[in-house]
Amino acid sequence: MTNDADWPAIEVDGLRKVYQQLVAVDDVSFVMQRGEAFGFLGPNGAGKSTIVKMITGLVRPTEGTVQVLGCPVSDLEMRRRVGYLPELPNFHRWLRTQEFLAFHGRLYGLRGHTLAKRCAEVLAQVGLTGREQQKLGTFSKGMLQRIGLAQALLNKPDLIILDEPVSGLDPVGQSDMRNILLRLKAQGTSIFLNSHQLADVEAICDRVAIIDKGHLLKIGPPQSLFDEPLTLEVRVDCANAELLRRLGAVSLAVQQDEHNPCRILVEVQHEQLAADIAEAVHASGARLYLLKPHGRTLEDLFLHTLGTSH
Ligand SMILES: Nc1ncnc2c1ncn2[C@@H]1O[C@H](COP(=O)(O)OP(=O)(O)O)[C@@H](O)[C@H]1O
Ligand SMILES: [Mg+2]
Incomplete structure (x- = not known):
């Protein structure tokens, strides 16, 4: 049955x-x-x-x-x-x-x-x-x-x-x-x-x-509905050169916050790559405090999608 x-x-x-x-x-x-x-x-x-x-x-x-x-x-x-x-x-x-x-x-x-x-x-x-x-x-x-x-x-x-x-x-x-x-x-x-x-x-x-x-x-x-690259916010306990190098290797762009070096924005092609970002942080010896999409909402998606359908 x-x-x-x-x-x-x-x-x-x-x-x-x-x-x-x-x-x-x-x-x-x-x-x-x-x-x-x-x-x-x-x-x-x-x-x-x-x-x-x-x-x-x-x-x-x-x-x-x-x-x-x-x-x-x-x-x-x-x-x-x-x-x-x-x-x-x-x-x-x-x-x-x-x-x-x-x-x-x-x-x-x-x-x-x-x-x-x-x-x-x-x-x-x-x-x-x-x-x-x-x-x-x-x-x-x-x-x-x-x-x-x-x-x-x-x-x-x-x-x-x-x-x-x-x-x-x-x-x-x-x-x-x-x-x-x-x-x-x-x-x-x-x-x-x-x-x-x-x-x-x-x-x-x-x-x-x-x-x-x-x-x-x-x-x-x-x-996943966004078809442009996605920016992720990464927060760690300590950001050293090794971390930035490893993040650079798995992403499209890396940008360290000038006021808070432990806050880094990384651009990736799609959200599944968040796992690679977490691995890169771990491999550099840093501790990961936060990893989340940055500055994108469904509102953006909605306007973008409707914009392209008209
Ligand atoms: N009973 C009905 N008779 C004629 N047109 C209808 C009727 N119900 C909805 N419509 C029309 O169908 C379209 C879709 O309506 P609707 O499903 O209520 O949209 P939404 O819920 O997304 O606002 C609209 O153009 C609406 O005017
Ligand atoms: Mg309705």
């Missing part, structure tokens, strides 16, 4: 969606593995939400196939194992937190003690314990997003799909949401995240797909 965990979280092949004359999504294919945090990044109107809606079965593809946890989108058993936070969740503002969660829990087939226990657990997960009797209409936007996430977690999903979960949140709300997602990821939940919050995608996602005008432009780990 095939092990259930062998199936990818999401497998999309040749996906296309045409609304009247408008091609919203065109020939999109990707595989997201189980346990992976996968991000979709793109400007407004790129087709991100349309793809999420095709993955969650809310919109029917014009062409192409979608498999979620190894099942077709219509499979009800599979749907019980997926949590979904829509882009603009519409909350019944007159409901109390407990009533809202109980309603959604019953839709997942939860009842009685199990339902009450799950409601308490998800509220704790999103940091809203004690708000059970508060009406949704009195919550801030950040709290509503957290309630929406609590709802999506009720069924202990293997896969959670979030469409712009931090848009419109203040920095504290964004950071809270990011931490909740990082905890879920650490627990093994597969996370599909649509966002134009580049920092969040970079912090949470193992791989990112860049999408614009319905097309996938690039896909890969955030750092």
